[in-house]
Amino acid sequence: MWKQPWGYKEGYVICGGLFLTGLSLQAAVGGFHLETLAYPINLLAAVVFFLLLLLLHFFRRKFAALRWLSSYQAAISSISSLALLTLVMGLVKQLPSYMHEGDAWPGFAQMLSNWAFAFLFVWFIAVLGMTVFLRLFSAQWKDIPFVLNHLGLLIALTGAVLGSADIQQLEMNTLVGRPQWMATNERGDVLELPLAIELHEFSIEEYPPKLMLIDNETGDMLPKGKPDHFLVEDSAAVGKLLDWDVAVITKLPMAAGVPTGDTLKYVEFHSVGATMALYIRVSHRKTGETHEGWVSCGNYMFPYKAMRLNEKVSLVMPEPEPKRFYSDVTVYTESGKTIREVIEVNKPVQVDGWKIYQLGYDESKGRWSDVSVFQLVRDPWLPVVYTGILMMIAGALALFVFQKRKEGVHDKLD
Template sequence: MNQTKPFWLAPLGCRQAFITAAGLIGVGWLLEMFSGSSGIVALVWPWNACVMGLFSLWLLGLAFIWKDHALIVWLAGVPMALASVLALCLLSMVAGIFPQDGEAAAGWLRTFGFGHVFNSWAFVLIYLLLLTNLGLAVIRKIIFWKRDKNAFRFTLKHGGLWICLAGAFFGSGDVLRWKMILKEGDESSRAVEPASGQIYEMPFSLCLKNFKMEEYVPSGFFKESAAGVSAMRRGEQMLEIREGAKGHWRDWIVRVEYFYPHAEYLPMGFQNDAAPDSARPPAAFVVVEKKGALQSFSGWVSCGGGTLPPHTLPLSDGLEWVMASPRPKRFLSEVQVVQTKGGQTFSAGIEVNKPLSVAGWKLYQLSYDEQQGAASEYSVIEAVRDPWLPVVYGGLFMLLAGTFLFLSDGIRSMRTHDQQNGGTT
């Protein structure tokens, strides 16, 4: 019986697969300890493409030359899939619990690479084990092709996942994420690599014509003056400050008489700044009354910003009414782009969720002068280049297509699939 044999003599199965994965994690931890616990540096072009090519050839060679060898069948099999997925889960779980701040991690967390799991030796070895398993499974499916929908779906899903995982893994060293700090009115073609601080020349220049920030209307709330914290409990609603807005909170009634979206503070009081690009903070004149009390409180409130200090309205019972800083609605950098090659010039906007593509780069709205808010005189743009993206997306679309295919024709056969030995996967 298999159970009585030691695992190295028994037919290859689950036990050996789990021992292999555990062993690889152990080897990974040892390598981590002996290499100074700083993880692995990703390969860059063209070495990453060469290694990926060799790795693929190695898999193809294994699958074609030893088609029926027990070791290859085992490496491509479900037990190995289970072992590598479980090992990847355990390592990811470590990363999901402990902060991944690399160098900052101290003590044993750092020794075993727990502070930088995703470029630790253990993770990379297990990832390669998964790629081997998945790759061999797909190649073997194609070698022993059976003309049916299940085989097609299997190849789409597993092949897509392999392409996506391999592309993301081997291509990670070629991903560039640089920052361009643009001052209003200045033209710049320089980008800085955040980790090293090295400066690069981009194949285009950007001139920031204007940085725009739109905000939602502010909200107001009751605050305990002495403690400096909100007096309102979770679930109690703040009042949206608009002209004529009315709100209740416990015994209090609040009425907004005037609301200036952009206010300036002059000796005679608050004035509305009607300039279309005004970056001044909002202010409101409010009347607050307590039910049953004769006295009412009224005055200007503002969250403050720029040169305007915050204004609050003191009330009785140790309370005050306060305007919270408005939440951002839109960040937009209006830029003029000049391409070095060809000299084409055009104007464009870069905003969150709407990146701009220029000369193989994607430009993202990243940051601005948070102290100044809408009056920020600079904008930080992130320039991203990922030449492997088409590979990864190719894989993702295959996986998605396999999933859609399953949903469209797999469900119909669902109630019978338990007789087909898991055919729907």
């Protein structure tokens, strides 16, 4: 071993040495904080690193070790070692960088802050970079697919890892009619943003109400383990729940509960705080037992109303499930932009490098919520990652085109 030319053994010994060095450093000082690599440190580090690789490339003819860096033995040993740690990263639950629990040795719960991962990643990028420089300066047309694929991979990986220090994921709570420019990060720190969001209206579209049977003693839905339900899609719906026939007599989507003696009835109430209420008739198919009355899911203003059928079973209406919820907002930016948009789940709005997602609302108020919760994400290195991915796609297409041309030349010769 260690006799030129080097092979796989030397490659895996180097990777093993880097891994053990990283684990030792992890045990001695703990993991490093990604925040220390935030802009402009990450950009400066990338520029210096690749300039150093470029300098080493020009000395590769003088040193066999530098020539070995662009060999497939170095590539396979480095990528397989890094892939093994990446597999561990996928199997171990990753904790946010601010949680000290993930910093405990060996630190695999915060892999991007782990010294062993950092050393192996830098080693792999060095091998990949030397390989790209070798083909890049050969200036042969046949190397175009190879250069595009490997340079794209180099750019995408570098951008993804270094850019992770600059990713911001913030949460903003907005009230109707009140512009908000403050948000909180994962630590709970309140930050002032270069943009403000004014909520004009929050809206929810709900699925039709459901009726279910519950056990009076345990509160479990029946049948236990696989509860049945009756979806009330119109005002004259008829259905079945176990041995009970259910008929909807009156459906009030906008209702208010009114006490009448020892009971509660519902009337139409077209205002804030209205709830869903159904007047139903329930009959037992075997005994003929019949019940009639109001059932409501209730809300923050009115209590829920169940129908007790017997000592064991009651009929209830669960809270309606949201089908779609969205916010009508205006976004103001420091650059002077004023943008009126509707933000909903899976349909974010992008403004000045920020992506604004609909995250939640005041669930205690349901459809009458005057609060909308947004997630704001900023990843300034994302264009770098996309550039690398597009280069890899271009490399795959170029490989296909070059292969077709080669096959065409062989066909002509034949």
